Amino acid sequence: xxxxxxxxxxxxxxxxxxVSENEAAIIDPLRExxxxxxxxxxxxxxxxxxxxxxFHADFVSGHLDLSKKTNAPIVFGPTAKPDFEAxxxxxxxxxxxxxxxxxxxxxxxxxxxxxTFLLIDEDGKETAIFSGDTLFLGDVGRxxxxxxxxxxxxxxxxxxxxxxxxxxxxxxxxxITVYPAHGAGSACGKNMQKETxxxxxxxxxxxxxxxxxxxxxxxxxxxxxLTAPPKYFGMNVAMNKGGYESFDQVLKxxxxxxxxxxxxxxxxxxxxxxLDTRSAAVFHKGFVxxxxxxxxxGDFAPWVGAMIVDVQQPILLVSDEGTEEEVxxxxxxxxxxxxxxxxxxxFEAWKNSGKETDEIRRISAEEFTDEFSENMKVIDVRKETxxxxxxxxxxxxxxLAYINDWVNSLDNSEHFYIHCAGGYRSMIAASILQSxxxxxxxxxxxxxxxxxxxxxxxxxxxxxxxxxx
Numbered sequence: 309x310x311x312x313x314x315x316x317x318x319x320x321x322x323x324x325x326x327v328s329e330n331e332a333a334i335i336d337p338l339r340e341x342x343x344x345x346x347x348x349x350x351x352x353x354x355x356x357x358x359x360x361x362x363f364h365a366d367f368v369s370g371h372l373d374l375s376k377k378t379n380a381p382i383v384f385g386p387t388a389k390p391d392f393e394a395x396x397x398x399x400x401x402x403x404x405x406x407x408x409x410x411x412x413x414x415x416x417x418x419x420x421x422x423x424t425f426l427l428i429d430e431d432g433k434e435t436a437i438f439s440g441d442t443l444f445l446g447d448v449g450r451x452x453x454x455x456x457x458x459x460x461x462x463x464x465x466x467x468x469x470x471x472x473x474x475x476x477x478x479x480x481x482x483x484i485t486v487y488p489a490h491g492a493g494s495a496c497g498k499n500m501q502k503e504t505x506x507x508x509x510x511x512x513x514x515x516x517x518x519x520x521x522x523x524x525x526x527x528x529x530x531x532x533x534l535t536a537p538p539k540y541f542g543m544n545v546a547m548n549k550g551g552y553e554s555f556d557q558v559l560k561x562x563x564x565x566x567x568x569x570x571x572x573x574x575x576x577x578x579x580x581x582x583l584d585t586r587s588a589a590v591f592h593k594g595f596v597x598x599x600x601x602x603x604x605x606g607d608f609a610p611w612v613g614a615m616i617v618d619v620q621q622p623i624l625l626v627s628d629e630g631t632e633e634e635v636x637x638x639x640x641x642x643x644x645x646x647x648x649x650x651x652x653x654x655f656e657a658w659k660n661s662g663k664e665t666d667e668i669r670r671i672s673a674e675e676f677t678d679e680f681s682e683n684m685k686v687i688d689v690r691k692e693t694x695x696x697x698x699x700x701x702x703x704x705x706x707x708l709a710y711i712n713d714w715v716n717s718l719d720n721s722e723h724f725y726i727h728c729a730g731g732y733r734s735m736i737a738a739s740i741l742q743s744x745x746x747x748x749x750x751x752x753x754x755x756x757x758x759x760x761x762x763x764x765x766x767x768x769x770x771x772x773x774x775x776x777x
Contacts, residue, residue, distance in 0.1 A: 322488060339368045362385070384397065413426055440489045446514065484508040600616075625649070625650035686726075687724055688727060727751070
């Protein structure tokens with residue numbers, strides 16, 4: 309038996325590849341299925357089942373493409389109602405793969421169809437659970453995504469999650485290995501550990517959600533501090549449940565080099581968003597006017613989802629040469645399939661053509677020190693928990709995730725400085741602000757981390773972030 313965790317850091321997502329004898333199973337595959345097909349071919353095994361722990365909200369699963377390419381059936385837990393052919397398992401139903409078995413444990417709470425898959429080895433021993441978004445390391449899945457107005461609210465779902473954990477997960481042996489669907493950085497939970505594998509026994513000791521004295525306390529603690537889910541989540545659920553265009557077609561359509569003239573015409577005629585995926589350090593020095601910068605070398609896909617939201621939005625890419633296919637792939641993971649093409653020759657081609665360019669004023673933390681005065685306005689776009697942990701005194705907390713809510717409150721006649729933790733998020737914010745006509749600001753390279761090192765700014769007292777959740 310072989311169990312391989314295939315972890316994708318930018319999404320904080322874990323897929324699982326399981327082999328026994330000449331058969332295999334894959335749990336929660338990513339959108340692009342080529343890596344799984346290569347593993348199957350290398351191991352000379354047949355894919356018998358594709359298991360989905362639930363209808364994912366934060367990424368588009370590869371279950372449909374993988375099923376079409378291998379003829380393996382897709383398995384969901386009880387109550388799932390996909391718009392395509394699938395096996396809807398019963399609670400406690402067992403599936404055999406080679407000499408091992410996978411038992412379906414219906415664990416509603418995160419969503420109504422959420423299920424945990426229990427792995428039983430060749431000797432009949434229960435050895436691991438693939439817990440999806442039911443149980444994370446250090447946390448549990450947020451119970452606010454499957455609400456139905458007038459029928460079921462987040463407290464009802466949290467209560468279901470408590471019952472699922474108490475009746476299905478906690479009675480299992482402490483030696484059981486926990487393989488969750490997500491780790492730290494995912495928006496599907498609020499307090500996840502950076503580790504991606506643990507024992508159930510250790511989670512019983514350390515996971516705050518598993519150590520509540522009663523159901524009411526569990527509900528209160530799990531719901532406390534939850535921020536609103538990213539707005540693209542519902543669109544990803546719809547794609548996972550209803551179907552989507554083949555990734556092969558998405559890649560073929562998007563991997564389309566456009567000359568400067570073709571790029572400009574496409575932008576004017578389609579209303580496409582120009583997405584520049586180069587690093588902030590390069591972007592600020594020069595870019596196509598009205599471009600939005602979300603660097604590929606960061607939490608790219610989640611921020612695309614949070615900032616652009618509409619998965620149907622036409623997109624034109626400006627990327628470092630040679631990264632175009634990677635960008636299209638990572639966009640597809642969160643459902644942004646409408647890439648019309650990319651600027652051939654990247655920004656240099658645009659610049660060399662003599663077209664108008666734009667730039668953003670960025671200064672170092674040391675330069676910020678020289679310009680600093682008590683009357684200056686500073687906007688901190690980090691998360692609320694980061695701000696609460698420590699911040700520049702008198703700085704305004706304006707999280708990037710909510711930029712559409714606060715952008716119109718800015719006074720364009722008043723100069724302000726903007727920063728995040730390291731410069732990635734603040735450049736996203738800066739590009740959005742500038743595309744909307746706000747130009748009277750300066751972005752700070754290195755963000756709060758660099759500012760703090762100067763030791764020249766009045767800061768709030770440090771508070772451990774884990775205590776602010």
